[in-house]
Amino acid sequence: GNSVTQMEGPVTLSEEAFLTINCTYTATGYPSLFWYVQYPGEGLQLLLKATKADDKGSNKGFEATYRKETTSFHLEKGSVQVSDSAVYFCALMRSQGNLIFGKGTKLSVKP
């Protein structure tokens, strides 16, 4: 079946450090892939997406590339800020339109 595996947290970084959060998936075919972010006390917000192989999604300095060879969609940012502290979820879209989420990775950025 469909599943998403992302690296366990929490991840603690200093401001301006490089961020990578790994995400791999198992699915039939080539599903659309997403990264969502959840700030404390809030709902999920779409951060970026990619709908086909080799697509690169990007937003707010974050990037992720759809790699079908490695079934991966790793999230990266070159220089994190304190305001990036949140929980990040990798997700894929099933044929019915609903999302399958990873368990989430909590990121804490220290000044």
Added chain:
Amino acid sequence: NAGVTQTPKFRVLKTGQSMTLLCAQDMNHEYMYWYRQDPGMGLRLIHYSVGEGTTAKGEVPDGYNVSRLKKQNFLLGLESAAPSQTSVYFCASSYSREQQPQHFGDGTRLSIL
């Protein structure tokens, strides 16, 4: 410009009590979803709807019922609450299956004692 609104935001119930969570969207979206979020589990789909008058089961439907009598509303019901249903519940909507992102509400924190 409300988007997806969930009511209530917080609730404490006793085991065996019933309640209904309301989700309302003002974007004329066809698809609506109910997820639950538990620590270390990510979000899991409970039920979803692909249009007014339709509902379907998700990954974890047991103990819940839903209704979509009006296009803008999607209700999640707990007939006899159990402590295992203590969770944060999120509603989401999207215009179509292909169109993402799903718009999420701010969540309902539900505790069952």
